[in-house]
Amino acid sequence: MKKIEAIIRSSRFDEVKAALSEADINFFTFTEVKGFGKQKGEHVVYRGAVYDVGYIARLLIQIILPDNQVEHAVEHIRKAAYTGEIGDGKIIVTHIEEVISIRTSKRNEEAL
Amino acid sequence: MKKIEAIIRSSRFDEVKAALSEADINFFTFTEVKGFGKQKGEHVVYRGAVYDVGYIARLLIQIILPDNQVEHAVEHIRKAAYTGEIGDGKIIVTHIEEVISIRTSKRNEEAL
Amino acid sequence: MKKIEAIIRSSRFDEVKAALSEADINFFTFTEVKGFGKQKGEHVVYRGAVYDVGYIARLLIQIILPDNQVEHAVEHIRKAAYTGEIGDGKIIVTHIEEVISIRTSKRNEEAL
Amino acid sequence: MYQNQEWMNESLFVVNNLWILVATVLVFVMHLGFSALETGFVRQKNAVNILFKNCMIIAIGLITYWFCGFNLMYPDVNLVGLVAKFGIGDFGLNLPAGDDGLLLYAEGQYTYYTDFIFQAMFAATCCTIVSGAVAERIKLMPFLLFCTVFVSICYPMTGMWKWGGGWLDSLGFYDFAGSTIVHSVGGWGALAGIILLGARRGKYRSDGSVVPIPGHSMPFATLGVFLLWFGWFGFNGGSVLSADPGAVSLVFVTTALAGAAGAIGAFFVARSIFKSYDLSMVLNGILGGLVGITAGADLMTPGQSILVGLVAGALIPMAVVIFDRIKLDDPVGATSVHLVCGIWGTLAVGLIGSQAGLGQLLAQITGIAAIGVFTFSFSFGTFYLIKKVSGIRVSEEQELRGLDITEHEMEAYSGTVNVAYDMAVE
Amino acid sequence: MYQNQEWMNESLFVVNNLWILVATVLVFVMHLGFSALETGFVRQKNAVNILFKNCMIIAIGLITYWFCGFNLMYPDVNLVGLVAKFGIGDFGLNLPAGDDGLLLYAEGQYTYYTDFIFQAMFAATCCTIVSGAVAERIKLMPFLLFCTVFVSICYPMTGMWKWGGGWLDSLGFYDFAGSTIVHSVGGWGALAGIILLGARRGKYRSDGSVVPIPGHSMPFATLGVFLLWFGWFGFNGGSVLSADPGAVSLVFVTTALAGAAGAIGAFFVARSIFKSYDLSMVLNGILGGLVGITAGADLMTPGQSILVGLVAGALIPMAVVIFDRIKLDDPVGATSVHLVCGIWGTLAVGLIGSQAGLGQLLAQITGIAAIGVFTFSFSFGTFYLIKKVSGIRVSEEQELRGLDITEHEMEAYSGTVNVAYDMAVE
Amino acid sequence: MYQNQEWMNESLFVVNNLWILVATVLVFVMHLGFSALETGFVRQKNAVNILFKNCMIIAIGLITYWFCGFNLMYPDVNLVGLVAKFGIGDFGLNLPAGDDGLLLYAEGQYTYYTDFIFQAMFAATCCTIVSGAVAERIKLMPFLLFCTVFVSICYPMTGMWKWGGGWLDSLGFYDFAGSTIVHSVGGWGALAGIILLGARRGKYRSDGSVVPIPGHSMPFATLGVFLLWFGWFGFNGGSVLSADPGAVSLVFVTTALAGAAGAIGAFFVARSIFKSYDLSMVLNGILGGLVGITAGADLMTPGQSILVGLVAGALIPMAVVIFDRIKLDDPVGATSVHLVCGIWGTLAVGLIGSQAGLGQLLAQITGIAAIGVFTFSFSFGTFYLIKKVSGIRVSEEQELRGLDITEHEMEAYSGTVNVAYDMAVE
């Protein structure tokens, strides 16, 4: 089993969701995260002083998948999250040892 | 060393916490996350239009453990997080290479 | 490729950020998380009843790095996040299989 | 100053009437104050529900008071006449013709319509008090049903005993602007409600200890308290029922000082009992001081009003602790503020100020007891009936997920997350 | 009651004038009400923008009304004279000398300055109505430009037709406090704006279905509605233009009951159409009831005002659905509340109440139509011109990221995250 | 208009007095305005603290003004008499008997109690101004101690110099409603406080650059500003000290226009200096305009009031930048608004309007200087003493974690997280 973690622009969420759905992946978990990267942070002005919040709000999508679907999923995410501008983000693939479904007690492929 | 990540219903948090405590696990980290899965999202009505927010708010619990405690912990979490209804969530086990305690500089088992 | 996950005190964020920057690491992602640990949670009084929120707000920093930079980075984070008081947090190192840059489609070292 | 021959003065009539109307607007704003206070003191997941209830309460209160409440409370006929009148379907207002509804209506103090609208604003208040206490666990429609009955029957009945010239009035019972007739009445209704409802899930642990459930927005709660204080100048000041300079300005002074003293009383007692500077206590303390002075706002010197307020404020932290000890769960402290301090304020009239005396004290106790017994029984009975018929408490699942989503399918704060705009614009 | 010889009464003059001034303050607070309502109903990322616009609107409204609006709306000369006057640069106010600006100005009801400031508070209202409807997608400076033109020319023109003693007044058109002259005028401007702007990105799916975009703070929206209701007592009550006890108290009663009935009407209709207890509908329902009664607040009995309010409230959910069906996107429901209920209220004067009758109905229809055609054309033309010259809609990127960051480089709520203080104190 | 023989008119007395009472209520609401503004402008972690302080300030202000402030400010005896009076423990109010406290008290304009309560509402204002400037880093109890001393001694002393008929009054110094006597006094106290406290941790970088620390809620800050403007009609309008139609309506016009012009002045200057549409500047600009007109609200024509407001608004962004350059950290801009614009407004009386002239200008400068020197010295001394004895600044750890948790053990917004209900209901 693998875990895909994709750090994407918040504004590409819908496209990524649609692309995953096309690839028949309808289950995933996401969180709001903040990123420091090449893209500069939001520029804020308050009472005359300029202020760079530094980070940019992004979404981290986590998906558990059987090994054979990973490459396919990565490709879909990459295309959907792509804008070509600096700040598009990264996709990370990790090996996981086991996934258990709380409801069914089944493991790995069967847990999904 | 292993990392357990459990995606659970927010409403089962206390039970899970109690179960972990029973298994002598009092240290962990958690975050609010949002999940897409088989369970349908919150149904919202606003100004006459119906609206499915899509996701469901869940908690992601992360625990670092020595290898030999993992199975025990997974079992405790699973039982405590269980309701039997669709949407109970998943438990994921990953191998981690190293954990370091910032305070003591100790590593792995000794870091906990 | 490795992933470093550091659970630190919110109040040490700037120091850690500066230390990473010194180590030439300017790209990372972070999230607010809540931790249960040896350090006791925030003590709250409301309408006469005392209340321990239990958890402490912390930051989880995630960094993807080539293998050879890991030890260096861990050292920098550890020093910067250190206060010596209970509650300093942990640093976790995991192996990751692959990282892909969404913008460039490059992989691993080249993706960063 | 207002001798008989003088009140025929046209200009005086206009200015007296104007003051009652301005006071009406101030009392109106108290409904916003209650809404904000209660919203701030409940959890985020129940905020829409409490706002919705407060909007409906003022609407129901005004309409039912027009429909029958006003006539019940200030009957110009005896009971038999009233039953006959309602029997033949004669609801609503009956404007006396010509000057009888104007200059002559109240000896040149206000018009018939002014009388109605000022009283109508008071009426809905008692339901709003209940609303806060039963928050976070009561079903919407049964609650609105209770309110309708409470405000159209129960409140005008006891109101009539005193302000409608009924038996308590004859007895010498004194309640200037309603420590008992408005605030305690609301408090008794609240008490009946929280007894029958039970505490919110998780409020009391099996070992008897109390789990605080902090309100979700202290800024909103504070906003509410300041708006209530603001409106209270109309509540008490308007109850002079004319713009008499001496009386209204005295009432302003006592109202302001009692509220201030309430804050100070609660501050010190909360600090010494809880060893903390608890904002929610100071907020309740201000309200306690205001409720306390309401019964005798025109009888106290400034110094005495400070005393009344100090005691009221000091009572608040104690009352909150006691109610918690007997496991009566009141999220906003309505029973402590309106019931306890309402009783205190009414008693104070017999203890302090220009009418203090044993006779007065006995009259006060009679009034408190009579109205308490009646209102509590009425409310308990009504809630009990509704509970038997349709239930009054939401399911545990609903309570856990919050009434906003389960009763209203809405959230109080949408789109606080960055992703929201994408979710919404798919 | 106010016979010619009586109004020379000094005291009556002082109290009449005082009431208009107090009413002015109440109308002022409606601007806060609008700001809060609109802020609550937009998404968090556009909250600073809507607050900024509301601050500027009241500022622009007051200054332009001083500069030319008041003279345009209440010309003491004919059109030629007015052009000549402005032609020679004679802008601003011209206080009539001595008692002509005081006791004699309006037969002992108010002074020249009171007249100006009360009217000035009304003027800015119509822009605030537009502001809500076009929220979340209009460019800042073009919008402020539109407001300046709208409030300094368009609003005073149609206002003059009726309140300035113009042709609609001669025709017998009746609009007590401005269901048409203030609210519908704002509504027509809003309609022109949302037609030319188009819907917010993502509001309507290609299949025609509607994606709701919930407002970010229901507590703030509710706060706004209560403050509007509060201010409406000044809006309608002050429009009596004296403190006449009978008239003002009647207007208070009808205003209060119509608002309450609006809540109830919207409650039941929303419940039966949408099967939900939608707070946003009840809030709009209250406002609908208030807009509805505004045209005839002094002509209705209490019972009739309830009828007017019920219908207005019931219209709200239907109007919202219809506007959505024809893809006119109005984030705060300003067109439903101010345009639809404004028309209803103006018609109601011909259908219900003491002036109902066919002749009146025809006069009302004429007024609605004339003002509608003029205002809509004017607004459409102005928006169209600005659109051609500088564009009126922000870019898609700006809309997505929110106007707060892209137009103001600010956030409405900073530092909600724990890390914020560290970020800021590096 | 108010010839000697006329003011004995009963009705006029009632209406005059009523207006001061209504104005009192409006000034009261300014405390809510300040609370909301300051809360919005501080970080979330310090919101409970600022709310708590504001609640206590109004309480302390009212009680101490009753205890000694009023007698100090308006002594009916000379200084020796006053010391003697207080020496024998004669604190509190002394209502003149009979008509001497009523009709005869102020030539038929208001009663003794009205006088007291109107002035009492002003008194607490000066502390609230300090509270905003020293926010986010001052210790609670030392601050409350400072407030008590400041409001019971310092404010009444300088107030007496002018309004109590003291030497500045004899000199011809003019300050209609308190640009200097209320606002600058608060501003000087604030200045002393921020000098002794030092800046918030992290506000200024070692390279001299400024790190903005955005307030946590712009909607709340805007709410505060609108409420302050709302209350200002009572602050200035009530300072006419009668309901004189000409005077009060003029003051309403100048107050409204100066606030509006303040917004416009700040808008343009902020836009040209910072190249941004900064809501916080427009908000401060409105307040600056209002503070500016306060000294001469009854002396200016509408056009002149716009000028005064424009300049005041334009001063705001510059003052904020300058205070930041000299590293005086004022989270809410209280010194810019109340001190700088207070001085401007007081000077303006000598430069613009019906009393402009060199003599007047000199009197104004004398008054500003005298009150400035006294108040600053007094405040600096008091703060310094408290600093020596108990410290005035919280620890760095407390500042980092926020005063809400460390001083109050509370959070402003609890349970914003989904998990909250579970945490609380274990």
Ligand SMILES: Nc1ncnc2c1ncn2[C@@H]1O[C@H](COP(=O)(O)OP(=O)(O)O)[C@@H](O)[C@H]1O
């Ligand atoms: N080495 C890294 N470790 C963790 N997160 C990273 C890393 N590099 C980039 N990110 C995340 O990806 C986001 C986008 O990266 P950025 O460098 O701005 O643009 P791009 O992905 O186009 O090169 C960052 O905001 C950050 O959240």
Ligand SMILES: Nc1ncnc2c1ncn2[C@@H]1O[C@H](COP(=O)(O)OP(=O)(O)O)[C@@H](O)[C@H]1O
């Ligand atoms: N493949 C997956 N990858 C990541 N998260 C998942 C995955 N499948 C489920 N989840 C998470 O688990 C939650 C529950 O899953 P769901 O399918 O609704 O019910 P169940 O776990 O009972 O099968 C989801 O909301 C989501 O957060």
Ligand SMILES: Nc1ncnc2c1ncn2[C@@H]1O[C@H](COP(=O)(O)OP(=O)(O)O)[C@@H](O)[C@H]1O
């Ligand atoms: N076994 C664990 N698994 C996951 N997170 C942990 C674990 N132990 C500690 N943490 C995290 O580290 C934080 C600090 O730990 P704590 O025990 O309080 O102090 P210290 O790190 O100094 O020993 C905790 O609040 C928690 O977030």
